[in-house]
Amino acid sequence: MSVVLIDNLRPFTERDLAMLEDWFKDAEVHRRLEGMLPLGDWYRHVEQHPGYDVWVAFSEGEAVGVIMIEREGQNTGSIAIVVNPSIRGKGYGRAVVGKAMQLPELGTIYKWYAGIEADNAACLKCFQSAGFVLENEAPDEDGYFSLWHIANINV
Template structure:
């Protein structure tokens, strides 16, 4: 199996990514990558954005944002390749990147009707934090690199709720 290659999103890659937004499903879930967005991801030292390639060409894009020891990300899978396991492959490779491993946990928000993303995250080892959506209508999933920290975070969350 061809290894995935993560390429920093430059102007050429961004143009290719913009073409994906003819897909109404993607356009509904992720904001269009306009010039302000590109400037932001290109100049912010805490943001990494990659176009991911496989043997079939570009398979996905990930935007990763660090905030101290935590991070969040968004992922888009090429429309013509959805349902073929590329999301899971991307997530597994993403979690091995040095930039990602430098944080203690990674958060992802998923809309209630995005079952495919939920399955993808759970297959990669993410844990659903609550079945109640946040104020934006998203379910929160978290991946902890350090299980002891995960247990401590869970205990703290349970104390806050009681």
């Protein structure tokens, strides 16, 4: 498998909604992230909440994913991603997560959290390959696994 490189992360803008709407035509994306619908309302929520940041990830000039990070306190961030359905399963998700966790503006976050549905094997594999570990071996009562990535910090 070749190494995927993310060239750039730029803030999500209203112009990106059309691309995301297109990705939501994919049944898997729609099923996993339908809580974001309608996307126009979701985008207004993003704009109005300063601790909630969204970026579009690019590889070789093409948009390959969208990553959403919500800051929960000074040092904790919650991550969710969506990868362009046409390139799923090729390592783009892991690369996007890794690149986002290195953003200077997120430098105070060292505890990263992802809540993933128990039946979403691809997403579980993605986050585990990015260094996230399961909090428990069984999903919670809502059917989600909690995964954490604690960065090494020198205090």
